[in-house]
Amino acid sequence: MTLTSERLTSWRRAATSIIGVLVLYEIVARSGYFPAVLLPPLSKVVVTLYTSLIDGTMLHHAAATLYRVLFGMVLATIVAVPLGVLMARFKPVENFCLPLASALMPIPSLAWVPVFILWFGLGNTVAILIVFYASTFPILLNTWSGVRSVNPLWLRAAGAMGAGGQSLFWKVMIPAASPFIITGIRQAFLRAWIAVIGAEFLAASDFGLGWVIFDAKEFLNADLMLASLAVIGFIGFVFERIVFGSVEKATVMRWGMVRAAKT
DSSP: OOHHHHHHHHHHHHHHHHHHHHHHHHHHHTTSSSOTTTSOOHHHHHHHHHHHHHTSHHHHHHHHHHHHHHHHHHHHHHHHHHHHHHHHHOHHHHHHHHHHHHHHTTSOGGGGHHHHHHHHOSSHHHHHHHHHHHHHHHHHHHHHHHHHTSOHHHHHHHHHTTOOHHHHIIIIIHHHHHHHHHHHHHHHHHHHHHHHHHHHHHTTOSSSHHHHHHHHHHTTOHHHHHHHHHHHHHHHHHIIIIIIHHHHIIIIITTTSSOOOOO
16 A cells, blocks of 8 residues: 555545544534533534634634643753653663652643742743643653663664764664654643643633633533634644654654554
């Protein structure tokens, strides 16, 4: 099966799943079991989504939330990847950082929101820091695991062929650990969305998709809430299928770290 046909098959399966869920939702919504104000039909949700996109409000809120997610994740990646490498390569760093990560990671990011509000007030800072907190540990621990899993024979073989410290790092260690690092970033992206939406709920900011959902709840605007959820799902779908998929193809598959599954 060629790469193009594999992509078409993958997109077709994804479309089938999404359409199936939408059809099921429409059947339930029109069954009359739930009040229309609580479970509006798809037509009303689509109209609300279209209207909010045309007037720019939904785009504004989506951009604000995505900015917080990406900013926090970039900061987390800058901190977590080098620290994970140091943990894997130097035992004292691992002994110091691993207990902290083990203690802090189980604490839900949303539990920090009231504390961060007291420390930093309301606004972008709290949301970005919550995303940073939620994203750091998956990237850190996956990087640490990935570097530790590098086959020592590869390092010795590269050293025997004259590879120096930087060459070993960039041409052997990072490619070998890349599946773990990318997995960590994917996990961090999911945790970041949970964190940022919750932060926008609790931090009472006046923009962002989380704020839209919370504000719509107060007025029983279920169609606006579902439209906002659809935007979040669309952004997640695009990042998973296009962004992370492209990064994986450009790194992991290109370096031969994984083999594409054959159907």
